[in-house]
Amino acid sequence: MKFLKSIRIVLSVLFFLPIFLFFIDVTGKLPLYFHQFLSIQWIPALLSMNFAILGILLLLSLLFGRIYCSTICPLGVLQDVLTWKSRFFRKKRKKIRYDYTVPKNILRYSILALTVIVFLFGSSFLVLLLDPYSTFGRIASQLFRPLAIWGNNFIAFVLSAMGNYTFYKVEQVSFVPLAFGVASLFFLLVLQMSWLKGRSYCNTICPVGTSLGLLSKISFFHISIKESTCTHCGACEKQCKSQCIDSKATMVDDSRCVSCFNCLSSCKSGSIKFETRYKGKQDQPVEQMTNNSRRTFLLASGAAITATALAKTNKILGKNDTILSRKPIMPPGANTLEHFSAHCTGCQLCVTKCPMQVLKPAALQYGILGITQPHLSFSTHVFCTYDCNICSNVCPTGALKPLVMEEKKLVQLGIAKFRKDMCVVFTDEKDCGACSEHCPTQAVHMIDYKDGLTIPEVTDDLCIGCGACESICPVRPYQAIYVEGSTNQGKAKKPAEAKKFNKKVDDFGF
Amino acid sequence: MKRRDFFKSAAIVGMASFFKTNALGSVLSGKEMAVHSEPDLVAVMGGEPEVMLVRALKEFGGIKHFVKKGQKVVIKPNIGWDRKPELAANTNPALVGALVRLCKGAGASEVIVFDHTCHDWKKSYTNSGIERAVLAAGGKIVPANDESYYQEVDLPRGVNLKKAKIHKSLLECDVWFNVPILKHHGGAKNTISMKNLMGIVWDRSFFHSHDLHQCIADISTFHKKPALNIVDAYRIMKSNGPQGKSESDVVMLKSLLVSPDFVAVDTASMKLFSQVQPTDISDVRYIGLAEKLRVGTQNLDKLNVKRIKL
Numbered sequence: 001m002k003f004l005k006s007i008r009i010v011l012s013v014l015f016f017l018p019i020f021l022f023f024i025d026v027t028g029k030l031p032l033y034f035h036q037f038l039s040i041q042w043i044p045a046l047l048s049m050n051f052a053i054l055g056i057l058l059l060l061s062l063l064f065g066r067i068y069c070s071t072i073c074p075l076g077v078l079q080d081v082l083t084w085k086s087r088f089f090r091k092k093r094k095k096i097r098y099d100y101t102v103p104k105n106i107l108r109y110s111i112l113a114l115t116v117i118v119f120l121f122g123s124s125f126l127v128l129l130l131d132p133y134s135t136f137g138r139i140a141s142q143l144f145r146p147l148a149i150w151g152n153n154f155i156a157f158v159l160s161a162m163g164n165y166t167f168y169k170v171e172q173v174s175f176v177p178l179a180f181g182v183a184s185l186f187f188l189l190v191l192q193m194s195w196l197k198g199r200s201y202c203n204t205i206c207p208v209g210t211s212l213g214l215l216s217k218i219s220f221f222h223i224s225i226k227e228s229t230c231t232h233c234g235a236c237e238k239q240c241k242s243q244c245i246d247s248k249a250t251m252v253d254d255s256r257c258v259s260c261f262n263c264l265s266s267c268k269s270g271s272i273k274f275e276t277r278y279k280g281k282q283d284q285p286v287e288q289m290t291n292n293s294r295r296t297f298l299l300a301s302g303a304a305i306t307a308t309a310l311a312k313t314n315k316i317l318g319k320n321d322t323i324l325s326r327k328p329i330m331p332p333g334a335n336t337l338e339h340f341s342a343h344c345t346g347c348q349l350c351v352t353k354c355p356m357q358v359l360k361p362a363a364l365q366y367g368i369l370g371i372t373q374p375h376l377s378f379s380t381h382v383f384c385t386y387d388c389n390i391c392s393n394v395c396p397t398g399a400l401k402p403l404v405m406e407e408k409k410l411v412q413l414g415i416a417k418f419r420k421d422m423c424v425v426f427t428d429e430k431d432c433g434a435c436s437e438h439c440p441t442q443a444v445h446m447i448d449y450k451d452g453l454t455i456p457e458v459t460d461d462l463c464i465g466c467g468a469c470e471s472i473c474p475v476r477p478y479q480a481i482y483v484e485g486s487t488n489q490g491k492a493k494k495p496a497e498a499k500k501f502n503k504k505v506d507d508f509g510f
Numbered sequence: 511m512k513r514r515d516f517f518k519s520a521a522i523v524g525m526a527s528f529f530k531t532n533a534l535g536s537v538l539s540g541k542e543m544a545v546h547s548e549p550d551l552v553a554v555m556g557g558e559p560e561v562m563l564v565r566a567l568k569e570f571g572g573i574k575h576f577v578k579k580g581q582k583v584v585i586k587p588n589i590g591w592d593r594k595p596e597l598a599a600n601t602n603p604a605l606v607g608a609l610v611r612l613c614k615g616a617g618a619s620e621v622i623v624f625d626h627t628c629h630d631w632k633k634s635y636t637n638s639g640i641e642r643a644v645l646a647a648g649g650k651i652v653p654a655n656d657e658s659y660y661q662e663v664d665l666p667r668g669v670n671l672k673k674a675k676i677h678k679s680l681l682e683c684d685v686w687f688n689v690p691i692l693k694h695h696g697g698a699k700n701t702i703s704m705k706n707l708m709g710i711v712w713d714r715s716f717f718h719s720h721d722l723h724q725c726i727a728d729i730s731t732f733h734k735k736p737a738l739n740i741v742d743a744y745r746i747m748k749s750n751g752p753q754g755k756s757e758s759d760v761v762m763l764k765s766l767l768v769s770p771d772f773v774a775v776d777t778a779s780m781k782l783f784s785q786v787q788p789t790d791i792s793d794v795r796y797i798g799l800a801e802k803l804r805v806g807t808q809n810l811d812k813l814n815v816k817r818i819k820l
Contacts, residue, residue, distance in 0.1 A: 169656040355630050385630055387592050430721040433697025442750055446696050474719035497758040498749040501786055505763055508553050508817055510781035510810055
């Protein structure tokens with residue numbers, strides 16, 4: 001049954017590479033339809049109610065156990081890569097050898113219960129933090145992508161010095177300490193756990209892994225040891241990265257088995273097999289789950305209360321410019337703040353795909369519960385481009401609803417606020433008009449001011465809050481025109497067209 | 511000094527002054543001489559971009575008058591916006607492509623095209639149709655989205671703008687062409703040849719915060735002048751510039767204005783534009799300010815202007 005392991009490895013590479021490359025693709029060379037790979041993930045499929053994908057994943061789990069964890073989940077495969085690489089740092093490059101451990105049931109079921117309860121209370125905070133796919137996205141975008149950008153820029157620097165512009169310099173992603181911190185924390189955690197204990201993260205912390213463990217207890221196929229021929233040599237146990245094989249007791253803890261099939265090739269007597277659970281004889285008694293519902297309930301309600309309290313108290317106080325305390329600007333397609341907060345898991349896919357790099361992971365703009373959820377952050381030449389709807393179309397969780405281009409052009413992300421007393425036309429009495437020049441709908445337009453000068457004016461119902469005006473306003477650090485975010489994205493009026501000029505001009509005029 | 515050497519140097523000095531006076535003489539003798547030499551401004555109307563370009567260049571003695579074999583050429587169109595050609599927000603791609611082809615035909619070793627765009631540069635290069643046209647004509651389109659592509663130069667004649675970071679490819683080339691499109695402009699009133707220079711500069715926000723018009727006039731004093739300003743007025747944007755909202759902002763004029771003189775070509779373009787959208791040229795302040803800095807002249811009557819209708 002060695003071939004099962006080979007199939008698993010090939011499949012996991014086929015799933016992992018496109019996802020990984022899609023996240024670190026700094027110059028946008030990969031086609032956008034690669035995002036389809038990301039909808040085949042449990043949490044995104046659950047949040048976006050993608051029943052077809054859910055059905056397939058459920059069927060796979062019921063048939064083969066936690067095959068999602070070993071092949072489809074990018075964080076799972078990342079751990080395998082880390083474990084594999086850890087060999088090169090060990091004495092004599094030896095492979096890691098595992099021993100059976102008892103399951104950390106209290107911890108893993110508490111985390112699962114807590115995540116579910118907090119979600120039912122209306123906050124996706126723990127889903128955001130613990131969804132393995134989103135954690136992977138944050139690690140890839142915050143830690144690996146900057147390295148890829150450096151690499152790209154180095155190549156671009158060398159080649160452009162020789163007059164070759166095949167590679168071009170890409171702006172380094174702006175540093176958001178909190179997002180970087182969250183990504184680093186989880187990366188170190190995963191690194192440490194996979195380095196020493198294989199898939200311990202998946203079996204202790206990951207709520208998706210824990211819930212799939214419940215399914216894999218009844219999966220059609222599972223790993224079983226034939227007691228009659230087993231010599232209790234422990235070879236399979238040493239291979240088991242989930243540390244779920246107890247060779248002395250000839251027992252496999254199905255709830256922690258990720259169907260990696262490493263054990264199958266290790267058995268010399270051929271006693272360990274991946275076979276159907278339902279062929280008459282019941283191999284192993286199903287292990288009892290500790291009854292910890294009371295403890296879990298208390299923990300969960302405690303967390304929920306703390307979380308709500310934190311969200312409520314998160315008001316930014318004591319800043320001197322109104323621009324600092326503005327409402328966050330959600331990406332197009334977010335609709336309402338409630339919908340967006342509840343569905344976005346901060347996987348950073350839209351952030352990495354935004355051609356303008358205007359989408360950034362939030363620090364506390366959405367409150368503590370919304371860290372790493374994307375928001376628009378304008379800077380010079382960085383605003384939401386008019387003819388672009390990429391973010392809304394790649395979002396795997398449905399936090400951003402797909403928009404067609406004509407819809408996107410009318411979605412009001414916010415409304416521009418003009419502060420006349422700060423405008424250079426008012427303060428210096430000189431022409432500028434940069435804001436109006438960049439306004440795609442002419443919601444910001446120039447009106448007569450005095451002595452042939454013109455000054456900007458905003459028509460609110462034409463404004464889509466793209467931030468082009470704010471990004472280009474020369475008044476710094478606080479612009480004379482800025483976008484106030486909308487918590488409920490409205491629909492702007494279609495800009496009126498100019499009067500057509502139909503006369504024939506056949507003279508030069510000079 | 512040897513006697514022979516003395517004669518040699520005397521001869522050289524004599525020759526030099528001979529040519530010098532000759533050149534001086536042609537300037538001093540005024541209008542008549544100028545009429546017979548190359549024109550100051552050529553305006554063509556009624557053809558396709560490539561046809562009008564070839565016709566206009568003929569008046570100047572053809573592309574070979576400007577581009578010599580083995581030279582590095584830069585073409586600076588307006589590619590500022592992520593807009594399709596029909597919206598006239600960017601220079602006509604057919605015109606840019608034709609110019610690249612002519613330069614290559616004249617033996618240019620390399621023809622480089624760039625613009626420091628306002629919208630995302632990749633999307634602007636692609637959707638303007640200019641990238642495709644340039645590549646098809648054998649040119650090279652290079653990025654201008656990063657400060658590392660720029661180098662600082664002094665502008666001693668500038669009033670507000672004394673220094674600017676300019677794209678290196680322009681500083682390194684042998685000859686360059688400024689190829690703007692004629693458009694209405696919310697900030698600068700109109701954008702033509704001088705306003706197009708904002709796309710060779712890195713830090714544009716300085717312009718907006720230090721009197722836009724003066725800074726545009728200042729950048730026009732940049733010592734490395736384009737061989738020609740080729741103003742695309744095939745389609746012009748009469749309103750809602752510089753981006754435009756729809757094709758209602760666009761007017762077909764099927765015209766092309768060519769001149770080495772920034773001020774003259776912008777003045778002529780404004781007169782053409784005013785027939786569609788009456789505009790007081792004094793409101794386009796940078797034209798007058800540039801004339802004050804002796805960049806060129808607004809007085810078209812003094813110039814040798816060729817008007818050609820096809």
